[in-house]
Amino acid sequence: MNNHSPLADTPPSDAPALTPAFSPLYQQIKGLILQSLQSGEWKPGESIPSEMELAARYRVSQGTVRKAIDELASDNLLVRRQGKGTFVATHAEQHVQYRFLKLVPDQGDLNTEGPAQREIVDCKRLRASAEIARALALRTGDAVLQVRRVLSFGGVPTILEDLWLPGGPFKGLTAERLADYHGPMYALFETEFGVRMVRADEKIRAVLPDESQSELLQVPRSTPLLSVERVAYTYNDTPMELRRGFYRTDSHHYHNALS
Amino acid sequence: MNNHSPLADTPPSDAPALTPAFSPLYQQIKGLILQSLQSGEWKPGESIPSEMELAARYRVSQGTVRKAIDELASDNLLVRRQGKGTFVATHAEQHVQYRFLKLVPDQGDLNTEGPAQREIVDCKRLRASAEIARALALRTGDAVLQVRRVLSFGGVPTILEDLWLPGGPFKGLTAERLADYHGPMYALFETEFGVRMVRADEKIRAVLPDESQSELLQVPRSTPLLSVERVAYTYNDTPMELRRGFYRTDSHHYHNALS
DNA sequence: CAGTGGTCTAGACCACACT
DNA sequence: GTGTGGTCTAGACCACTGC
Numbered sequence: 208m209n210n211h212s213p214l215a216d217t218p219p220s221d222a223p224a225l226t227p228a229f230s231p232l233y234q235q236i237k238g239l240i241l242q243s244l245q246s247g248e249w250k251p252g253e254s255i256p257s258e259m260e261l262a263a264r265y266r267v268s269q270g271t272v273r274k275a276i277d278e279l280a281s282d283n284l285l286v287r288r289q290g291k292g293t294f295v296a297t298h299a300e301q302h303v304q305y306r307f308l309k310l311v312p313d314q315g316d317l318n319t320e321g322p323a324q325r326e327i328v329d330c331k332r333l334r335a336s337a338e339i340a341r342a343l344a345l346r347t348g349d350a351v352l353q354v355r356r357v358l359s360f361g362g363v364p365t366i367l368e369d370l371w372l373p374g375g376p377f378k379g380l381t382a383e384r385l386a387d388y389h390g391p392m393y394a395l396f397e398t399e400f401g402v403r404m405v406r407a408d409e410k411i412r413a414v415l416p417d418e419s420q421s422e423l424l425q426v427p428r429s430t431p432l433l434s435v436e437r438v439a440y441t442y443n444d445t446p447m448e449l450r451r452g453f454y455r456t457d458s459h460h461y462h463n464a465l466s
Numbered sequence: 467m468n469n470h471s472p473l474a475d476t477p478p479s480d481a482p483a484l485t486p487a488f489s490p491l492y493q494q495i496k497g498l499i500l501q502s503l504q505s506g507e508w509k510p511g512e513s514i515p516s517e518m519e520l521a522a523r524y525r526v527s528q529g530t531v532r533k534a535i536d537e538l539a540s541d542n543l544l545v546r547r548q549g550k551g552t553f554v555a556t557h558a559e560q561h562v563q564y565r566f567l568k569l570v571p572d573q574g575d576l577n578t579e580g581p582a583q584r585e586i587v588d589c590k591r592l593r594a595s596a597e598i599a600r601a602l603a604l605r606t607g608d609a610v611l612q613v614r615r616v617l618s619f620g621g622v623p624t625i626l627e628d629l630w631l632p633g634g635p636f637k638g639l640t641a642e643r644l645a646d647y648h649g650p651m652y653a654l655f656e657t658e659f660g661v662r663m664v665r666a667d668e669k670i671r672a673v674l675p676d677e678s679q680s681e682l683l684q685v686p687r688s689t690p691l692l693s694v695e696r697v698a699y700t701y702n703d704t705p706m707e708l709r710r711g712f713y714r715t716d717s718h719h720y721h722n723a724l725s
Numbered sequence: 726c727a728g729t730g731g732t733c734t735a736g737a738c739c740a741c742a743c744t
Numbered sequence: 745g746t747g748t749g750g751t752c753t754a755g756a757c758c759a760c761t762g763c
Contacts, residue, residue: 229758231733268734268735269734270732270733270735271732283725287750288741291741291743306724307724309722407725408723409721409723411692412715413672413673413715414672429674431674432672433671456670456673460669460670461669461671462669462670463722464665465667488739518728526752526753527752527754533752546731547729548731548760549759550728550729550762726763730758730760731757731760732757733755733757737751737753743746
């Protein structure tokens with residue numbers, strides 16, 4: 208037996224044992240913590256039990272728990288605060304207001320620029336097209352929520368976003384709800400719908416706006432825009448949002464750090 | 467005394483001790499390893515001494531060396547290979563051919579697409595403009611090398627790049643040298659000039675091509691392009707390259723993973 | 726087989742936050 | 745002071761590579 212399992216939670220597996228699938232103890236612990244996060248045992252913003260407590264609970268040493276938490280922290284799922292504890296990461300109340308927004312002013316940053324003005328242009332329920340369904344892992348025709356909004360900085364409309372959300376998890380989301388909420392949209396998703404976005408993929412292109420896009424962003428149709436297509440995932444790599452953003456890049460740019 | 471220093475390499479510091487500047491042992495070890503990397507004691511592709519040897523050399527435990535190496539590995543400066551050793555990361559011979567290029571085909575990946583065709587359009591020495599000098603931390607008028615090249619995929623010109631390199635470190639780089647070399651440009655920089663690019667920042671905008679750009683990329687002037695302005699850094703955050711790429715995004719897109 | 730990195734443990738002590 | 749995460753150590757054993 209290759210694999211030590213301190214808990215019965217990791218059965219011999221029902222999948223064909225082609226790969227011996229050795230996984231270190233701390234990975235198993237990581238998985239167990241992940242389960243508690245998904246199940247909502249510990250909610251965004253709350254603290255999780257101390258390393259000592261978790262070590263006792265899982266019957267492993269503190270060092271093993273520590274390594275599991277280290278990885279979850281570097282995945283941005285947990286946040287460690289020395290002397291206070293380890294907390295479930297949240298899109299609300301974080302000093303990083305826009306965790307997934309990579310558009311920054313050419314001079315200064317989003318903080319010096321002041322808060323963005325938001326305007327919900329449209330919000331309606333409809334049936335998923337084949338394309339939307341594929342992106343959200345739904346079936347064509349399933350209920351989805353479609354939202355269109357504009358973000359302005361210093362009065363200048365800069366971002367136009369169309370987004371699609373699966374109807375089920377977001378039942379009850381309305382234009383009013385979105386308009387009334389102040390703070391990151393992903394924070395609202397967390398507190399109101401229990402949906403925490405964990406990671407996302409973006410595909411970026413240069414495009415020209417169509418008629419309505421040029422009007423909403425107040426630019427001529429000949430002004431090239433950044434098209435940013437994002438699929439955001441919650442735990443378990445479940446896609447929960449498709450978002451297509453159109454960014455003006457005359458006084459802002461999309462910033463990316465490579466390493 | 468707050469700070470243990472196992473070596474004399476970390477003198478009491480000549481900077482004003484305003485901040486007590488506590489740094490953990492493994493961070494100091496990390497710094498020492500970094501110095502050896504910069505000095506060329508261990509070259510790209512080579513293996514560094516084993517954890518045990520380093521522990522003996524620095525008079526610390528293996529665990530402390532391990533943590534230092536862990537961080538350097540997650541910074542992509544070192545690569546660990548179980549059973550073999552720890553190696554200095556390199557842009558050559560890596561399975562990741564294009565570590566900094568985030569443009570991918572809409573279908574498949576850069577591997578299925580086959581190797582890119584490269585064409586050096588221009589390569590000349592000139593004096594740095596104020597803008598170029600600022601980006602490369604030079605003085606206006608310093609010698610720089612300017613290169614223009616086109617990358618094509620499947621015969622379709624897709625990327626036009628202008629790049630500027632500081633004249634000093636890249637003395638002897640010619641169009642022939644670039645044209646004859648097969649493999650990533652950053653690999654050539656490593657082997658021929660001892661310049662290893664460690665990280666980079668990119669600013670992305672949507673733009674329309676000028677006359678020469680539209681000709682080289684064989685698109686109308688009304689076709690929006692991605693403008694990708696990159697500053698690449700070697701060790702010590704020293705900028706060593708300014709590169710402005712123009713990407714066609716009709717059948718490719720810039721991919722970015724957010725987490 | 727020996728040598729390397731990878732995992733796990735147990736214990737000591739430090740730095741930080743709150744009370 | 746107490747409790748939290750953060751660092752450091754020493755030793756045992758596992759997994760992988762290549763001789």
